[in-house]
Amino acid sequence: MRNEPTSAMIDAGIRAFKGACGGFASLGEKLRIAYRAMRAADVTEPAYSWLPIATAPRNGKNILIRFGSDGVSQAKYVPGTPYPWKFIDTNDGITWLVNHAVDTEYGPTHWMPLPSAHQPEPGVRNA
CATH class of the missing domain: 2.30.30 (SH3 type barrels.)
Known part of the structure; x- marks a missing residue:
């Protein structure tokens, strides 16, 4: 991932975190979901895992x-x-x-x- 996240990466992370907040995931799991969404939004790095559809x-x-x-x-x-x-x-x-x-x-x-x-x-x- 690049040194500074783009606005698209930040938006993806926020959407993912908010989407995970409706469930019973721990804070750590919510942050991991948000991080994976940010990585997926980074056009310089391929995503390697499936993300929740809410994101x-x-x-x-x-x-x-x-x-x-x-x-x-x-x-x-x-x-x-x-x-x-x-x-x-x-x-x-x-x-x-x-x-x-x-x-x-x-x-x-x-x-x-x-x-x-x-x-x-x-x-x-x-x-």
């Missing part, structure tokens, strides 16, 4: 979402609709369709940022 960006940014221990999908949040989570569903492993989910305990449970695009090594040409 997910709700600005239309594409992210990965997870439904409990079930599937993982690319998704984004579209406010102002009864089913604000829009995602690509491949439940049978073959069919691709756009699906949607509620923003409640019956919707996605966790999220993480999309991985950054692969950067080719300097001097290496892609075939």
